[in-house]
Every structure is written in C-alpha cells, then in structure tokens.
Amino acid sequence: EAMVEGIKLGFPQQYKDSIIIFVIQKRESNIFDQYSLSDELYDKYNISSKRLTLSEIKKNCIQDEQGNLTIDGKLITMFYFRAAYVENDYPDEESWQGRELIELSTAIKVPDINTFLTTFKIFQYELSKPQIMMHYCHNELIINDILRFFGGIYNIRDMDEEKQKE
Numbered sequence: 001e002a003m004v005e006g007i008k009l010g011f012p013q014q015y016k017d018s019i020i021i022f023v024i025q026k027r028e029s030n031i032f033d034q035y036s037l038s039d040e041l042y043d044k045y046n047i048s049s050k051r052l053t054l055s056e057i058k059k060n061c062i063q064d065e066q067g068n069l070t071i072d073g074k075l076i077t078m079f080y081f082r083a084a085y086v087e088n089d090y091p092d093e094e095s096w097q098g099r100e101l102i103e104l105s106t107a108i109k110v111p112d113i114n115t116f117l118t119t120f121k122i123f124q125y126e127l128s129k130p131q132i133m134m135h136y137c138h139n140e141l142i143i144n145d146i147l148r149f150f151g152g153i154y155n156i157r158d159m160d161e162e163k164q165k166e
Contacts, residue, residue, distance in 0.1 A: 003078060004047065016045075018074060018077035020080060021050055023082055025083040063101060067106045069101060
C-alpha cells in the first residue's frame, strides 16, 4: 500500500498505467517475495512490474526530455532496489549507465539515494581515515571539517582500549 500511495502522490494522473521496476542481480534467487508483491500490485491496483538488472535497464528503458523513463510504452514510476548494493552488481559500463538513468529519472527510488548511501557505513568508515582523505584532498582544514562531520566512526577492531571506554 505504501508503494502505491507514493506513486499516487508522485504521479497522480499516470499511476494506474505505470510500471514498477524491481532492480535485481543477474541470477537472483530470492524471488518469491517479489512475485507475491508483483501479483498483489497488479491484482489490487492494476500496476504492473518487471524485474531487471542495471544493464537491462540501460538497454530497455527510454528517457524523455523531462527525465521520465518508459519501458514497453509504460511510465516507470518506481524503482525498487533488490540489488545495486555491491560491486558485483556493476560488472560493466552498461550497469553504471543504468544506475545513472535511474538516479536522473523522475521515478521514485526505494530506497532513495540518501537512504541508500547511509547504509554504506563501511565506505564511510574507510573514507573517514585521514590517510585516505589526504589522497583526495590536500587541505588539512577541509579534511578536519569533513572528519568532524563523520563524528568519530570507529571499527571496534581498530579501537584501542581508551576509545572503547568512551
């Protein structure tokens, strides 16, 4: 219901003739919840869905001047990410281009890029190391501001006893 309500708010005129894309891995095996959700979306709300990889999105979706994406003549109103979380989901340039199409489109993204990025704590942890920061920025004042923003992200294994007590 939340997906449909979001689509109704974002696309009030087009939601009934729209399509939701489940972004999947090439050989995704965890499919049963997707099929039941897909069936419910169609049976209750007449909203169809498709399961596509990032490279299939690049190959099959058409973008108009307003940033709308269509597939098979239907407006894509939502991308529901079941993949695109790990490096293996981006095996080629087409996959990256598919992700770019998604992000530049008017479609609703679930999760959105802000939520998506907050799940990347390991990247945040690695990028907040001063020696890594120095690779990208040589201004110590800027680096200190950035590191303050991250607010002391530590991996327990890397912490000494003093930091663990804090």
